[in-house]
Amino acid sequence: MSNLRKYDNPFSASRNDNNSQVANSGNSDVDVTVEVNTMPIAYAMLCSLYATKQLTYAEFDDAIKHLKNLVEEDRSPSGNNPNTAKIYHIE
Numbered sequence: 706m707s708n709l710r711k712y713d714n715p716f717s718a719s720r721n722d723n724n725s726q727v728a729n730s731g732n733s734d735v736d737v738t739v740e741v742n743t744m745p746i747a748y749a750m751l752c753s754l755y756a757t758k759q760l761t762y763a764e765f766d767d768a769i770k771h772l773k774n775l776v777e778e779d780r781s782p783s784g785n786n787p788n789t790a791k792i793y794h795i796e
Contacts, residue, residue, distance in 0.1 A: 748769075
């Protein structure tokens with residue numbers, strides 16, 4: 706009679722317990738869009754330049770007007786419609 710015990714390998718191919726735990730874990734594919742408003746940063750930079758006398762009042766005023774125009778152009782609807790986008794397959 707032998708005192709040797711049979712070793713059962715827990716990582717053997719016969720164990721498929723993990724398959725169902727991972728397959729039905731509830732994870733899903735999620736797309737996230739993050740938009741950062743940089744207008745306050747640009748405005749703060751212009752105010753800093755004006756406060757340190759690196760811009761005259763006229764330059765500061767023109768820069769603020771230009772910044773507002775850029776923001777308005779960005780907010781206005783354009784011809785960029787994702788529903789009409791064309792997808793090209795290149796081989």
